[in-house]
Amino acid sequence: MIRIEPLSAADPAAVEELLDAAFGTDRHGRTAYKLRAGTLPLPLLSFAAFDGDALVGTLQSWPVRLILDDGGEEQLVLVGPVAVSPSRQRGGIGVALMKAMLAAADAAGEDALMLIGDPEYYGRFFGFSAGETAGWEVPGPVERHRLLARLHGPRLVGRRGELGPALGLGDRIA
Numbered sequence: 001m002i003r004i005e006p007l008s009a010a011d012p013a014a015v016e017e018l019l020d021a022a023f024g025t026d027r028h029g030r031t032a033y034k035l036r037a038g039t040l041p042l043p044l045l046s047f048a049a050f051d052g053d054a055l056v057g058t059l060q061s062w063p064v065r066l067i068l069d070d071g072g073e074e075q076l077v078l079v080g081p082v083a084v085s086p087s088r089q090r091g092g093i094g095v096a097l098m099k100a101m102l103a104a105a106d107a108a109g110e111d112a113l114m115l116i117g118d119p120e121y122y123g124r125f126f127g128f129s130a131g132e133t134a135g136w137e138v139p140g141p142v143e144r145h146r147l148l149a150r151l152h153g154p155r156l157v158g159r160r161g162e163l164g165p166a167l168g169l170g171d172r173i174a
């Protein structure tokens with residue numbers, strides 16, 4: 001029986017171990033890590049999955065912003081990494097973590113979520129698409145079809161700019 005809890009219920013060292021197992025120890029150079037550099041996970045939108053006492057999955061979300069080419073900036077939430085222990089993958093834990101995060105995001109009125117991930121997974125189940133991210137630059141290499149967003153409002157539709165960490169905004173929805 002899987003239990004979804006706030007990420008704060010997990011031992012930080014166990015979270016890092018799980019992320020190493022799911023993504024490899026070289027994960028820190030990835031573009032998504034540059035996007036969130038210097039920020040802290042958003043407590044309301046970050047979760048851990050447990051089977052008994054064992055940590056079997058994590059989902060972290062981060063505050064980022066789009067610095068607009070035409071001036072100003074818009075805030076949004078970077079979702080991920082979503083990670084499930086290799087021995088427990090394809091058992092519904094990833095979907096359970098994403099559903100918990102989406103319910104919390106909708107309840108908090110978060111209208112702009114983004115992530116870098118497989119469109120086959122995040123599009124099929126959760127309504128993310130690359131359709132509105134064509135004008136977004138990121139601080140590192142990215143496969144454009146994997147730069148995904150879930151927008152529930154016009155705020156970021158058709159906007160162009162550069163994504164980066166939203167330093168100091170970690171408590172925005174905490």
Ligand SMILES: CC(C)(COP(=O)(O)OP(=O)(O)OC[C@H]1O[C@@H](n2cnc3c(N)ncnc32)[C@H](O)[C@@H]1OP(=O)(O)O)[C@@H](O)C(=O)NCCC(=O)NCCS
Pocket residue numbers: 022023080081082083084085088089090091092093094095096116117118120121
């Ligand atoms: C990707 C990941 C988070 C998915 O979680 P999971 O618990 O393994 O997957 P779920 O059981 O929730 O998957 C539900 C469905 O999605 C499918 N699915 C899982 N991963 C998928 C992927 N990368 N692409 C497409 N479909 C996928 C499953 O086959 C399943 O489909 P089915 O119901 O038709 O059988 C997990 O496998 C993982 O940690 N992978 C390694 C790290 C990673 O790539 N993270 C994502 C980038 S942020």
